Amino acid sequence: MTLIGNDAAREAFVAAAEGTALHHAWLLSGPEGVGKAAFAREMALRLLAAALDGRSRMRGEIGDDHRVAQLMAAGAHPDYRALVRLPKDPDKPDQDIARSIKIDQVRTLQPMFATKPALSSRRVVVIDAIDDLERPGANALLKNLEEPPVGTIFLLVSHSPGRLLPTIRSRCRQLRFDPLRDAEVAQVLRDTAPEIDGSEVDALVAAAGGSPGRALAYAGLSVAALDRDLAMIAETGDGDNRIRSRLAKALAGKTAQPRYAVFLDRAPALIAAAARTRTGPPLRDALDAYDKARALAAMAPALSLVAETTVFEMAGLVARLAPARGIA
Numbered sequence: 001m002t003l004i005g006n007d008a009a010r011e012a013f014v015a016a017a018e019g020t021a022l023h024h025a026w027l028l029s030g031p032e033g034v035g036k037a038a039f040a041r042e043m044a045l046r047l048l049a050a051a052l053d054g055r056s057r058m059r060g061e062i063g064d065d066h067r068v069a070q071l072m073a074a075g076a077h078p079d080y081r082a083l084v085r086l087p088k089d090p091d092k093p094d095q096d097i098a099r100s101i102k103i104d105q106v107r108t109l110q111p112m113f114a115t116k117p118a119l120s121s122r123r124v125v126v127i128d129a130i131d132d133l134e135r136p137g138a139n140a141l142l143k144n145l146e147e148p149p150v151g152t153i154f155l156l157v158s159h160s161p162g163r164l165l166p167t168i169r170s171r172c173r174q175l176r177f178d179p180l181r182d183a184e185v186a187q188v189l190r191d192t193a194p195e196i197d198g199s200e201v202d203a204l205v206a207a208a209g210g211s212p213g214r215a216l217a218y219a220g221l222s223v224a225a226l227d228r229d230l231a232m233i234a235e236t237g238d239g240d241n242r243i244r245s246r247l248a249k250a251l252a253g254k255t256a257q258p259r260y261a262v263f264l265d266r267a268p269a270l271i272a273a274a275a276r277t278r279t280g281p282p283l284r285d286a287l288d289a290y291d292k293a294r295a296l297a298a299m300a301p302a303l304s305l306v307a308e309t310t311v312f313e314m315a316g317l318v319a320r321l322a323p324a325r326g327i328a
Contacts, residue, residue: 003035003042004188004212005180013043013175014058017050017082023173024148027130029161030177030192033213040155044080044124045072047153051120068119079123081109085132101127103137108282113149122151131163138165145171169305179210186213193219200224207266220260223266230270233315237322244315262308264300267314268293274321289320 005012009028016022029037049068050057059131062069071077083105088096109125117123117291127133133141145154145168154172161169180188185208189201192212195220196204208215233243251260275286293314300310 003038004191005035005184006030006039006177009177011018016173017043017047017058018056022153024045025145025154025156025172027156027158027161027164027172027174028167028177029077029158029174031179031209031211032159033208033211033215033217034161034177034179035212036157036177037126038118039158040126040128041072041082043155044153045069046127047122047124047260048072048077048079048095048120049125051117051122051151051282061294071102078112078118079120080129082126083109083110083133085127099132100134101130101132101137102134103140106133106137106140109144113152115207117151122153123149124153124155126155128157130158130168131160136166139198142167142171149202175184180212181210185210185212189215189219192216203227207262207269209269221262223262226259226263226266228313230267230318233318234270234274234321237319240317241312244312246320248308251311252306256307260311263311264297267318268297271321273320286321289317294316 013026028040030036045062045068046057049062051067052068064070065075068077072080083101085098085101086105087096090150112123127141130138130141142165143150148154155171157166158164161174182205185205186201189196189204189212193216200223202275204215204218206227207218207223229243229247238244247263250256251263268290271286271290275283275290278286296310296314296317299305300307
C-alpha cells in the first residue's frame with residue numbers, strides 16, 4: 001500500500017539514497033502513529049532491492065513477487081533485521097508485550113555484522129522504536145553507530161528523540177515526520193478499513209490528532225457515540241447526571257477498557273477545543289477544567305483508579321463547559 005503524507009521526508013531520503021553517499025544512520029522522528037515504522041520498512045525493501053538489482057528502486061512499484069519482498073515477508077532475508085518489543089510469552093504473540101527492547105536483541109546483530117552482506121553489498125537494520133531500547137542495549141548499539149559495519153544502514157524510529165542518548169542522536173541524520181492532515185488520515189482509514197462508515201470516519205479523524213495509527217487503534221470503539229455523549233454533557237451540563245452515570249457504568253467493565261482509554265483521551269481534547277473559542281472568565285474556567293482533566297487522564301491508568309468513579313469525575317469536568325454552569 002502506498003504511504004500517505006510526509007512527502008518532504010520521503011523526498012529527502014530518496015534523494016539521499018539516489019545520491020553518491022547515503023548516511024549510515026537515520027533517526028525517523030515524530031509523533032507516534034504517523035507512519036514512521038511503515039516508512040522504515042518500505043525504505044528497507046527499496047534499499048535492498050536496489051542493491052540486489054543493481055539499479056535504483058527508490059521510486060515506482062516493487063511487486064510482491066520480487067525476491068527481496070518475498071524474503072522480507074517471510075522474515076527470512078539474511079540482510080534485514082527489525083528489532084521490536086517482543087511478547088513475554090512466545091505462544092501468545094499478541095499479548096503481554098515486553099516494555100523494552102533488550103540488550104540480547106542487539107547482541108543478535110553482532111554475528112551478522114561479523115560477515116559481509118549475503119545477497120548484495122547492503123544490509124538494513126530497523127529499530128522500532130529506539131525509544132524502547134534499554135540503556136545497556138543503547139550503549140551496545142552505539143558502538144555499531146560509531147563504527148558502522150560496511151554496507152549497513154540503520155533506520156531508527158523515535159517518538160521522543162529528546163530522550164535518547166545525545167551520542168546516538170549525534171551519529172544520525174534526523175528525518176522529521178509531522179502529523180497528517182485530516183484528509184490524509186481519512187484516506188488512510190478508507191484504504192485500510194473500508195468497512196467503517198462515514199460518520200465514524202469523521203469521529204476517528206477528529207480523535208486522531210493527525211495520527212492514522214491512533215485512528216486505526218480506535219476503530220470499532222464507537223468513538224462517534226462517545227463524542228456525542230461528551231458534546232451533550234458540555235452543551236447541557238447533564239444536570240440530572242443521566243449521561244454521566246450511563247457512561248460511568250458502560251466504561252467500567254474489563255471488556256470496556258479500550259473505550260475507557262479513548263474516553264480519557266477524548267474528554268480533555270473536547271475541553272481544550274472549547275477553551276480555544278472563549279475569552280475572559282469563561283476561558284480561565286475552561287483552562288482550569290482542562291488542567292484537571294489532563295491530570296486525571298494521566299493519573300487514572302498510572303494509579304489504577306476505579307474506572308467508574310474516574311469517568312463520572314471526568315464527565316463532571318466536561319459539564320463545567322455548559323452555559324448553565326456559568327461558562328458561555
